[in-house]
Amino acid sequence: MKTLASAALFIVLGLLTAPPTTALAQTAEVTGALLRGLDKITARITTFEAPLEQETSFGTLRILAHTCRKRPPEETPEVAVFLEIEEERPGVEGRLPLFSGWMFASSPALSALEHPVYDVWVIDCSTDADDNDLPARLKSPGSDNATDKRE
Numbered sequence: 001m002k003t004l005a006s007a008a009l010f011i012v013l014g015l016l017t018a019p020p021t022t023a024l025a026q027t028a029e030v031t032g033a034l035l036r037g038l039d040k041i042t043a044r045i046t047t048f049e050a051p052l053e054q055e056t057s058f059g060t061l062r063i064l065a066h067t068c069r070k071r072p073p074e075e076t077p078e079v080a081v082f083l084e085i086e087e088e089r090p091g092v093e094g095r096l097p098l099f100s101g102w103m104f105a106s107s108p109a110l111s112a113l114e115h116p117v118y119d120v121w122v123i124d125c126s127t128d129a130d131d132n133d134l135p136a137r138l139k140s141p142g143s144d145n146a147t148d149k150r151e
Helices: 002-017
Strands: 030-039 044-051 055-058 061-070 079-087 096-104 118-127
Touching (some): 030 061, 030 079, 044 055, 096 118
Antiparallel strands (some): 030 044, 055 061
């Protein structure tokens, strides 16, 4: 009986001192966000990477990703990205702010960009190890950055 109590105490102490599972969430360094954009005029879908704290262009949109968070694999899948999106119209001075906030991969309509020509949504976080979940067959051909795509 004494050994059973000491074994139970050992297990409880082991569980209390174990590191939390959320500490395992992102082992690779997040370098940016993998986004997908739709040009509603041409019906073209483009998958592109938005490096953190670097501006990326998609058509007339200028996208700045500040942070990307991804849940660990043992939890319900979720990717959240904090984005600022502005529009730079030709012939108009300055930029029009369109969106500033969190976008979620699992619920794109929850916090969406409202624009008559473009839709942008989150796919995944990109890392140094380039281990995003998007299969190569679903990526747009050529560069992942939308700056060299047709506008």
